Amino acid sequence: MQDQRRFEQRARVLKALAHPTRLFLVDELSRGECCVADLTEKVGADMSTVSRHLARLRDAGILVDERRGACVYYRLRVPCVLDFFGCVEAALSADDGDGTAGP
């Protein structure tokens, strides 16, 4: 397992994405930047929780943040993450995980 470092780096990015709320945030931000307060309202969790999710995506290189006045705005830094989901859905079609068969 020689390229261990590389796999660890990749895993860190995928791990950052591997959470329903964080996927929701990425999806929201794919429509344009947004501040923490607005995202918090959409998610419906504590702002501290949302802030931590955003920080995690930022630290993984997926988002960028920018403070403008009192608000901090986040936006996608790597829009290609959205391309993942077609493939992810392909995996889901074999295993939708909730017992309901696919089409």
Add this chain to the structure above:
Amino acid sequence: MQDQRRFEQRARVLKALAHPTRLFLVDELSRGECCVADLTEKVGADMSTVSRHLARLRDAGILVDERRGACVYYRLRVPCVLDFFGCVEAALSADDGDGTAGP
């Protein structure tokens, strides 16, 4: 957050990929099917550990397994997962996480 179910399903797939050893296994299997014993040797961990990683990828719909005789062979079911990594590297170029600056 209406499409919660969808985000949970996607997260399950990404979570299955989000581990260095499992990424290594996917990478190995991208070169063709392989049995658990051979993969175990390449990974260098306990076979029970490797078996669990493989099962997790299979349950996520990423791999398929097939028993032939005494051996169980795994192979990629969703080769498009490999397309992820170009994008993942793009995220890494901003944050390689180990303090060494990118090129």
Add this chain to the structure above:
DNA sequence: TGCATGTTTGGCAATATGGCCAAATATGCA
């Protein structure tokens, strides 16, 4: 059947993750 090989599963301890509340920090404005 009995044994060897290959694989999965049960159980356990160490560690990581997730979410909330409270407190700290940052900014704008009176």
Add this chain to the structure above:
DNA sequence: TGCATATTTGGCCATATTGCCAAACATGCA
């Protein structure tokens, strides 16, 4: 400065993940 709003961080607990060992299971062959 002092207060209100926006965001992050510390602390804590509940839960999930990971990896090993040992034990169970599956298969092929003598």
